[in-house]
Amino acid sequence: MSKIRDKILVIFLSIVLIPLIIVCTFFALHTSKSLKSDKIIDFQRTTKSESEKAIEFLFSIEKDIRSLSSHLFLLNLIDAIARKDTGQINRWEFDVEILFKTFSECRGVYDQIRYIDESGHEVVRVNLERGYAHIAPHEELQDKSHRYYFKEAVKLNEGDIYVSQLDLNREHGEIEVPHKPMLRYAIPVFDREDKNRGIFVLNVLADFLLRGILTHKHLKGVDSFLLDKEGFYLLHPEISKQWGGPSDLNTGENLKNDFPQGIVSVILSGQSGDRFANKQFLNFIPIHFDPSDNERYWIFIETLPKSIVYSPIHTFYIMFGVLVFMLIAGVVTSALVFSNKLTRPIHKLVASANKIAKGNLTEKVTVESKDEIGYLANSFDTMRVELGKLLKDIKDARRDWETTFDSVGDIIAIYDKDCTLIRSNKALLNRLSVKSEEIIGKKCYEVFHHDKYEELSKCPVIETAKSMKTVTREEETPCMNGIFRISVFPCFNDSGEFLGVVQVMMDITERKREEGKLSMVNKELEAFCYSVSHDLRAPLLNIDGFSKALVEKFADRLDSQGKDYLKRIGAASRRMSRLIDDLRNLSRITHSAMHGETVNMSAMVQRIAAELHEGQPERQVEFVIAEGITANGDASLLSVVLENLLGNAWKFTRRHPRARIEFGVAKDEGSRVYFVSDNGIGFDMAYAGKLFKAFQRLHDKTEFNGTGIGLATVQRIIHRHGGRIWAEGALEHGATFYFTLT
Structure with a gap:
């Protein structure tokens, strides 16, 4: 049994802890969400910042190539070559070499700076090695007319820039080792007469972009990736997975091998976004490296492990959990102290209540408390006194009820829902000449010695228990040597639950005699x-x-x-x-034997109507007869009923030039109700009680002939069929006679 202290604790802790837990939960969820959001936002800022730096780097290359390709020294060299002025060529070639060398060492990101004439031969080339620029001697200058970047760039219009794919540099057709990722920018060069005079080429050392910019770590645990449009890795934390494309190492290492197809298709589509896959958060941004073709791009990806994102959240949960635990412990301790103080007088009150429950109504309830509990104790003591008086009144009332119950002359027996006798008055005991304990607990059929199976189904107690309806019948009870009117009633509580039955038996032996x-x-x-x-x-x-x-x-x-x-x-x-x-006829009808059969009432009415018309053909009477109406009964007696009712309707409509008589059937609570109605002179409903009495007439016999026996005969026939008959009408508004048959 739960104690009130426990309930107080539950209520108090519910009032305090539930809001506290809810607030703490919301705070923890909000904080963890904020921590996660802050981490992801920082991660996204990092990715965006690095991609912007990469774009700035590419833009600076574009500025460099435009600036150098239009430099005065280069233009003067081109003009000198066009004029084939050897002296000027040597002069301006030297100046261009110094320009390219100075620019290469200053920038430090260009592996080669070259001017290639319109035939594809290198005119000036500066190579960058270990931070120092070297001018290539004339004997090392090469024919590049066959290289793809020359072929593409020389076709461009003035101002257009060609950007090659980012790939591994090749020397004499072989990939250079150690690998040197290279990006080539080329721009056509025109003389002052706008004639194409070759191309200007910058070989960009892509490691500066790949290692210096895109892998600059702002957040711990971030990995950077750069992919070409086909998904091959240009940059990967695992070096073995880099340069897997067919034009490079051809290892087949691709984003499609590492991530689900759905995510890969989104990343390679050229859109910016973020996803979660393989327990990692991914940010991806396209880097459009070709200023003249927006469809050429790389995809820059950064990943951040889930564990790093949730690490501050886990730390927060541990610290917050310790704090909440200490807070809950303090609340529970306070609640225990408070509940013990509050329930101490209640325990005393409970002890007094237990004594009263055991019947001790003499000991006074004493609880020293000046609050509501003390007031409750005083009220409880007052209740103790009143309860003693009430118990005495109940005992007296019960004794009076039992005296009345046992003094009733009719037999009263009370059964439970299983038809087991639980109480009876003395009338039953006296009639059976038994003691109460001999029949209490027995079934109804055992009390009255109905032991045979075929008689059990006739037991009114069992019938009521099954149907939940009142059963009334008269039958002879051999065990009590008499005929009894037996009424059995079902008993229900306020909720409608069946409790049992009450059987009342009235001795009607003398009345029957x-x-x-x-x-x-x-x-x-x-x-x-x-x-x-x-x-x-x-x-x-x-x-x-x-x-x-x-x-x-x-x-x-x-x-x-x-x-x-x-x-x-x-x-x-x-x-x-x-x-x-x-x-x-009335006497004959009362005593004649009945022969039950199915009677076509509609056909019978049609026959009687035809006979009435034959008797008075001059009358205009409309008969409305429902088709297909049948009834179960004695055909000759039902014919007498319809002849009387239709004859009366014919008689009492003779004053109406447009007389109308109707026969039909209606439904009343599931029963068939037959009716005969007319629009004749009707009758006053105040005298409806006289209609079916012999020799009683509601109309002057000088106006309408008859003996006053007809309706009495009809009623007796209807009663013999187990039905009832009644009438409704109004003066000068016709009459309707209703009857039922069983």
Whole structure:
């Protein structure tokens, strides 16, 4: 069982630690993100700075070649060569050699500075060796007309510059060892008459670019790479991977071998960007080295290992974690001290509560505290006193309830949801002549000795437990020597959960005996009525016959008043005869055997409507009859029902020139409800209760003939079919009779 101190600790620590942890977490995440971002930004700045320096270097070469190719000394030499002025050639050749030598030593990045005439022969060449420039003697000057850079540069327009690929320098067709990466800048040279007079060439020592600029480390752990457009390494931390292109060492070392294809395609596309791959952060920037062709570029890449980027973050997490741990430890210690002080009086209160729980309501609750806990202790002590009074009241009420429960004359039995008896009143014990412990815990069918399987399905307790609906029935219970009205009700709690059932059994043995006697008396009365009505028919026929004979034979001797009296006697005897016939029919219907079958109600209504039309063909009555309506019942009795209802509708619509009678069926809560409606004179709903009583009439018999037995007969037939009948109407707005059948 959790203690209140633990709960206080949990609440206090939740209030303090959760916000603290959230704040610390956000701070740590934000700080780590900032540290990572700062590191990556510094890395990106480094890459951008080095690429910008490389571009500046290339731009300085462009400036150098433009400056030297248009220098006055070189132009004077070209003019002298064009004039074939040997003296001037020697003079200006010397000046150009000194210019090239001075410039080469000053800059220190040009392996060769050359002027090549239009035929491809070197005119002036200065070689840089170990920081010193040497003028090549005439016998060492070579024919370069076959070299690709001469062929490309000599075709250019004035001012255009040719830049070669960055490759390893070759001497006499072989790659020079040690390797000397070389980049050649060439520009066509024109005389003062704008005639092409050859090219000016700068052989750039690319190591200055590769080692001096692009590998200058601003950040620890950064590696630099330079690639050509095809992905071959021009610069790589591993020397063995450099110059793998087909025009150089042809080793096949390529970016495509080291990184995923998706990243390689982005890097070689000529776009700037950054990626993460192989546990490294990559920055890549294109370096466009040819000022006249933007599609010629190298790709400068720098990589920074993930471990270096996250190193300051790991250091931060360690220091921050130690700080947070110390802070949490301090908070937890404070919470423990606070919770112990707070819960000490609560422990005393708990001890008193345990005593009360064990039934000790005499010992006073004493907790010395002036805060809410002390107030709670005083309230608890007051509750102790009130609880004692309440327990006494509950015991008294329970005793009264048990007395009332046991004094009820009807049998009451309470079962759980498994149909096991859990309580009963004394009426059941007395009827079964058993003690409570003999039946408590038994199943319902065991209590009443219904042990046979075929009888278990009929047990009302089991039926209610399965259907969750109230079951009411009357049945004989042999074990208690009587007939009982049994009502079983399902019990639910406030949440709708089924708890069990309550069974109430009322002894109706005596009532059933009296009902039997009453049934015999009713049968004797009905037999008497039948006999009387049969015996009355002969005298009525005689009266009617003699009254007719008097009118026919003695008409000349009777005055008008006498004839009227005889006419009235005949009419009264005929009405009496019809009444006797209706009574005989009512009695016959009550006792006749029923034969169940499927009856076509629509066809039956159509037949009756046709008969009504034949009887009074002069009347214009519209019949609306729904097709295909059927019912289960006795065909002859249902015919009597429809004949009475349709006959009444025909009778009570005779004042309406456009009479309308309708037969159909409707749905009411899933049950079929048949109806006969008309637009006749209707009736006042205040007298609807008299409709189905024998001899009750709502209209004057002088206006509408009839005996008042018809609707009573209809109701008795409907009841015999297990249904019910009712009517709705309004004066001069017609009437509708509804009935159901089961």
